[in-house]
Amino acid sequence: MAGAQERHFHIRWEDILGHGRQKEELRRLLSQGRLPHALLLSGPEGVGKKLLGRVLAAAVLCEHPSDGAPCGICPACRAMADAAHPDYCELEPELRGKGTKIIRIEAIRELTELAARYPVMSDRRVLLIDEVDLMNEPAANSLLKTLEEPPGEVTFILVTAARSALLDTIISRCMPLAFGVLARDEIAAVLARQGVADGQAAEIAALSDGSLGRALQLVESGGLERRDSAIKFLEGLQRLSMTTIWREAEAMEKWGREELAEWLLYLNMSLRDMLVLYEDGGSPLIYQENCRARLASLLPYFPERKIFALLACVKEMQERLRTNVNLRLQLEGLFIRMKDVSDR
Ligand SMILES: [Zn+2]
Known part of the structure; x- marks a missing residue:
């Protein structure tokens, strides 16, 4: 066994x-x-x-x-x-x-x-x-x-x-x-011992939701790159064309469910961080400290009601991902719905 x-x-x-x-x-x-x-x-x-x-x-x-x-x-x-x-x-x-x-x-x-x-x-x-x-x-x-x-x-x-x-x-x-979650600094210390650079260790620990297993997975799977891709998506949402939507859905279908779930998680976290930044630009409560300026620069394009609508789109997709769906069609649908929200 x-x-x-x-x-x-x-x-x-x-x-x-x-x-x-x-x-x-x-x-x-x-x-x-x-x-x-x-x-x-x-x-x-x-x-x-x-x-x-x-x-x-x-x-x-x-x-x-x-x-x-x-x-x-x-x-x-x-x-x-x-x-x-x-x-x-x-x-x-x-x-x-x-x-x-x-x-x-x-x-x-x-x-x-x-x-x-x-x-x-x-x-x-x-x-x-x-x-x-x-x-x-x-x-x-x-x-x-x-x-x-x-x-x-x-x-x-x-x-x-x-x-x-x-x-x-x-x-x-x-x-x-x-059992509860682990403390961020405990996780960061383990990552640092494994040779992850200090700044990155702290950032991954913050993204791990208190799970060392998840933190190690993020180190292994290049989680920060996926995070970057999620924020880039928000940055490009204003100019998203149908051609890009089809191309991206085709490319991202190949990632598979787990990586897509991770990407959606980052999208979700970024939007939630933006809501926190609306309240208080200096709030220590955001998930992605290193992306503070980047996320803050998106705020003029996304009034709060749009962020809530985008969060709803992401949540719906996260639920659909758990069932047996055609990923490419679902991704196209998600991108179109998010573009609609952005254009409104
Ligand atoms: Zn013994």
Whole structure:
């Protein structure tokens, strides 16, 4: 299963960014021997829930834990660090066509059978299910049964960014642990350690909405270039011709859904920043500090009512993008609607 593909796991609490209160609570429960047999880690994507779940698993499986922390040197800890502990298993959703994902009942059954087997190395098993909200109904019912009657010495760690999509009956069987977003400066510090230039690290951290995963993705995918393209689009909206609309829609269709979603996000952020600048040109509340002057120079062309109308166009497109639509036609439609607003 997944997890085994990665060579190394972090197994020290200190390696997990932020979430001090949650770490403390878990360590307290561990050292008092009161950790429940099922936990639900919920919170935004990319804030380190799964990484923290692995440290928790290491602490549960460790032979000589101290103060709720894995010792780091016993055979169980070494096996966890090598992502090879036989009593630890991670289940992730499988890919179904068109980029959608699902957890089927077969996968939950397999996991339940594993849970029933006597542990090999430690005195219990730890099973982590990532994106547990992607279970279909039979899978969810099967997991519920397992949580109600655990088949052996087992700790379940359920991880989700969409807690409300879970059955209430599953939630009520778990100890809930909610995670918030990470602080901007914490994210910027991690990016800087990875060699991202200081100014850029701060800017990407501000754009990441408190998700380290998203920040790293932005570094990798050239997120700032896409941002530049979104602002350029607003700058050119006054002069947008039909020929350009067709050409741009054709070019941007090739980006694919994820990159388009990112572009729309920047468009959305830029428009929201413009609204903030309307109120107060010196406001510290804008997302894109480095683009302050550029966005402010657009204000004479976009009265507030137009910005609100443009935001509505973008929001509609963001929703359509989630469904299976013809991207090129949708992009053409979006550009035409936005041009209409601008011309009005
Ligand atoms: Zn250990």
